[in-house]
Amino acid sequence: MGLTITEKILRDHSNEKNASAGDFILANIDKCLANDITAPIAINVFKEIIEGTDRDVFDKKKIILTPDHFAPNKDVASAEQCKVLREFAHEYNIENYFEQGRVGIEHCLIPEKGLALPGEVFIGADSHTCTYGALGAFSTGVGSTDLGVAMALGKCWFKIPQSIKFIYSGRMKEHVSGKDLILHTIGQIGVDGATYKAMEFTGEIIDHLSMASRFTMCNMAIEAGGKNGIIPPDRITEAYLNEKHKVNYKKYISDKDADYFDIIEFECSDLEPQVSLPHLPENAKPISEVDAMRIEIDQSVIGSCTNGRLEDLRVVAKILKGKKIAPKVRCILIPGTPEIYLDALKEGLIEIFLNAGAIVSTPTCGPCLGGFMGILAAGERAISTTNRNFVGRMGHVKSEVYLSGPAIAAASAIKGYITSPDYI
Amino acid sequence: MKGKVIKYDQNNINTDLIIPARYLVNSEPKFLAEHCMEDLDPEFNQKIREMHLSIMVGGSNFGSGSSREQAPLAIKTAGIKCVLAPSFARIFFRNAINIGLPILEFADLKEVNTGDELEINFEEGKILNLTLNKEFIIKQMPAFLHKIISSEGLIKYARKQVLNN
Numbered sequence: 001m002g003l004t005i006t007e008k009i010l011r012d013h014s015n016e017k018n019a020s021a022g023d024f025i026l027a028n029i030d031k032c033l034a035n036d037i038t039a040p041i042a043i044n045v046f047k048e049i050i051e052g053t054d055r056d057v058f059d060k061k062k063i064i065l066t067p068d069h070f071a072p073n074k075d076v077a078s079a080e081q082c083k084v085l086r087e088f089a090h091e092y093n094i095e096n097y098f099e100q101g102r103v104g105i106e107h108c109l110i111p112e113k114g115l116a117l118p119g120e121v122f123i124g125a126d127s128h129t130c131t132y133g134a135l136g137a138f139s140t141g142v143g144s145t146d147l148g149v150a151m152a153l154g155k156c157w158f159k160i161p162q163s164i165k166f167i168y169s170g171r172m173k174e175h176v177s178g179k180d181l182i183l184h185t186i187g188q189i190g191v192d193g194a195t196y197k198a199m200e201f202t203g204e205i206i207d208h209l210s211m212a213s214r215f216t217m218c219n220m221a222i223e224a225g226g227k228n229g230i231i232p233p234d235r236i237t238e239a240y241l242n243e244k245h246k247v248n249y250k251k252y253i254s255d256k257d258a259d260y261f262d263i264i265e266f267e268c269s270d271l272e273p274q275v276s277l278p279h280l281p282e283n284a285k286p287i288s289e290v291d292a293m294r295i296e297i298d299q300s301v302i303g304s305c306t307n308g309r310l311e312d313l314r315v316v317a318k319i320l321k322g323k324k325i326a327p328k329v330r331c332i333l334i335p336g337t338p339e340i341y342l343d344a345l346k347e348g349l350i351e352i353f354l355n356a357g358a359i360v361s362t363p364t365c366g367p368c369l370g371g372f373m374g375i376l377a378a379g380e381r382a383i384s385t386t387n388r389n390f391v392g393r394m395g396h397v398k399s400e401v402y403l404s405g406p407a408i409a410a411a412s413a414i415k416g417y418i419t420s421p422d423y424i
Numbered sequence: 425m426k427g428k429v430i431k432y433d434q435n436n437i438n439t440d441l442i443i444p445a446r447y448l449v450n451s452e453p454k455f456l457a458e459h460c461m462e463d464l465d466p467e468f469n470q471k472i473r474e475m476h477l478s479i480m481v482g483g484s485n486f487g488s489g490s491s492r493e494q495a496p497l498a499i500k501t502a503g504i505k506c507v508l509a510p511s512f513a514r515i516f517f518r519n520a521i522n523i524g525l526p527i528l529e530f531a532d533l534k535e536v537n538t539g540d541e542l543e544i545n546f547e548e549g550k551i552l553n554l555t556l557n558k559e560f561i562i563k564q565m566p567a568f569l570h571k572i573i574s575s576e577g578l579i580k581y582a583r584k585q586v587l588n589n
């Protein structure tokens with residue numbers, strides 16, 4: 001019996017040369033990541049482990065620290081958290097500590113910096129670490145205890161997951177992106193539809209899908225309960241990596257006779273842009289239905305580790321160009337990293353946003369987790385390109401978040417209710 | 425190990441039932457243990473103490489819900505030495521192992537009842553119901569997970585590794 005890409009990567013990172021799905025392994029990790037919320041606890045765990053010894057971190061190059069959630073420091077408490085990261089990074093000469101101003105939203109920043117590569121085992125104390133599966137890595141979220149141990153030993157234990165293969169066929173309509181594919185998928189299988197499983201995305205649509213859309217899809221694997229999302233590396237992955245970094249990596253692909261827990265096919269030629277209604281990502285509906293509901297919005301948030309990339313901003317700029325944000329709507333645009341921000345500036349996108357009456361924020365998680373920079377009041381409604389629409393996620397427990405891709409969020413910002421650029 | 429069973433014949437015993445969110449303001453393990461399972465069985469702690477029960481048996485998808493590490497911690501501190509269920513939620517499983525609470529997949533729920541005495545052999549993957557005199561083969565606990573458990577958790581396990589080389 002053949003193996004899936006996920007099985008192969010994990011097996012090759014352990015001493016169990018015959019391991020496959022269902023087996024437990026202790027894996028050598030290639031990179032580990034924590035942010036201003038999770039690193040302080042992990043750092044305590046690390047210090048408890050090495051106390052009284054002259055032990056160092058397992059590898060100064062392989063630990064990544066990103067103060068991105070409540071940064072630039074939103075208050076005294078967050079300033080203290082960020083300070084813990086900074087001091088630890090300097091004490092241990094952590095190479096990949098990103099100071100504010102150079103940091104971006106972690107899951108946008110890390111691929112951009114070439115810090116996640118095909119074939120790697122990547123763990124992060126953040127549930128959306130599954131994003132880097134888009135590059136053909138095994139990448140997953142863990143707890144702070146796991147991360148503290150990883151910083152000391154460079155190892156993490158796993159049960160090798162079974163995989164579900166998703167096959168996307170047909171031709172996507174205009175304004176349909178990776179976000180719509182994944183919202184539709186979660187809508188079909190539910191928020192626990194892939195619990196514990198690897199979600200392997202394949203098919204002719206994936207073969208032609210941009211890296212930005214691939215990141216978006218893998219990013220939301222966790223919203224279906226998945227352990228990891230993964231797309232076997234191909235020429236699109238290679239082109240992306242070659243453009244940015246000349247690096248070596250190992251490419252894995254699934255065997256033809258690999259054993260899958262399930263195989264699910266979606267024919268996407270008729271797929272419309274999707275909107276997930278409150279309060280679960282699985283409440284996905286086609287835009288034609290949602291448009292008919294005339295759902296008025298107070299805010300449109302475009303950014304986050306799901307949709308804060310240059311491609312997303314370009315889509316938005318095309319729709320906002322020469323238009324005005326609806327009088328009672330706040331439209332907040334958050335480029336994912338300083339580099340994306342700068343590229344958007346050079347391309348004239350930022351000017352388009354500001355002329356339309358939008359707010360352009362420095363890269364941060366901000367409103368995505370109800371942190372700051374765009375909190376909702378009671379009764380307010382937002383359309384958002386983020387990944388979670390749980391109760392109170394963006395502010396007051398009586399506020400509402402609707403999830404969509406950038407095209408819908410931009411069109412809705414102009415109209416004041418949830419709609420599609422196709423209807424403007 | 426040997427111990428007597430406390431059984432809840434119910435699927436999806438989630439982390440809110442194990443330790444309700446209203447108690448998360450205090451992370452003291454003893455405090456958490458006092459409120460363990462209280463919404464499902466207010467006499468959980470009393471039964472454990474009076475009947476000397478130490479092996480918890482539950483239905484499938486045990487520990488679903490939030491990622492709170494307090495859930496396995498409350499169970500462990502209450503005096504439970506092992507949890508058996510047909511299946512566990514992913515993060516609960518991780519957290520239980522990481523804090524040194526052995527948990528094992530065991531499907532024959534009908535074959536154990538509250539008060540039964542079990543003998544569990546982790547290395548060989550065997551469970552013996554001494555009360556019914558029946559033996560069950562389960563999946564062996566992988567050697568290093570067993571090492572984590574016998575070190576009383578991942579932090580102590582890692583500390584040992586560090587001190588040994």
Ligand code: SF4
Pocket residue numbers: 069105106107126128304305306364365368369386387
């Ligand atoms: S943008 Fe949102 S989902 Fe992504 S890492 Fe930040 S808080 Fe988490």
